[in-house]
Amino acid sequence: MILPDLLDEGLSLVLCGTAPSLVSKQQSAYYAHPGNIFWKTLAEVGLTPRLLAAGEYPDLLKYRIGLTDLNKQEWGADSELTPAGFDVRNFTEKMRHFRPRAIAFSSKFAAAKFLRRAAVHYGRQIETLDGIPIFIMPSTSGRARRYFDLSHWERLAAHVRA
Numbered sequence: 001m002i003l004p005d006l007l008d009e010g011l012s013l014v015l016c017g018t019a020p021s022l023v024s025k026q027q028s029a030y031y032a033h034p035g036n037i038f039w040k041t042l043a044e045v046g047l048t049p050r051l052l053a054a055g056e057y058p059d060l061l062k063y064r065i066g067l068t069d070l071n072k073q074e075w076g077a078d079s080e081l082t083p084a085g086f087d088v089r090n091f092t093e094k095m096r097h098f099r100p101r102a103i104a105f106s107s108k109f110a111a112a113k114f115l116r117r118a119a120v121h122y123g124r125q126i127e128t129l130d131g132i133p134i135f136i137m138p139s140t141s142g143r144a145r146r147y148f149d150l151s152h153w154e155r156l157a158a159h160v161r162a
Helices: 022-027 038-044 054-063 088-098 108-115 142-147 150-161
Strands: 013-017 065-069 103-105 123-129 132-136
Touching (some): 013 088, 013 108, 022 054, 038 150, 054 065, 065 088, 088 108, 088 123, 103 108, 123 150, 132 150
Parallel strands (some): 013 065
């Protein structure tokens, strides 16, 4: 496991990424690449009251937000990951155990692996995980900037606050 899960009982939201980047692996912190706007996005939409640094990721528990990745064994860009590294069953078991109020995938790639279908769309999904709403967010990675749309993150934040 490259980065430990940040999970607990009573979470409002669990954000699930694909796998850590090289920078995240080196810094032992989620979304640590300087070109990634994850932390800025959380603050901008009000999921956190202030801009957190990547190294402060454990503080997300104070805001009832958890973090994990669908691939806990590998790191790097999506194209560098192997199918064997994705553990949908383990992720599902963790979500059934912790029962967050919502799950959001921070990329279409991770969501497609979880949902086991090629075509996925942003926003709230029809599918749930045992009644837990599932959302797919535009990636905050610098590599995916042309697809980024803050409005999906704003709708997720509104759902979490409701």
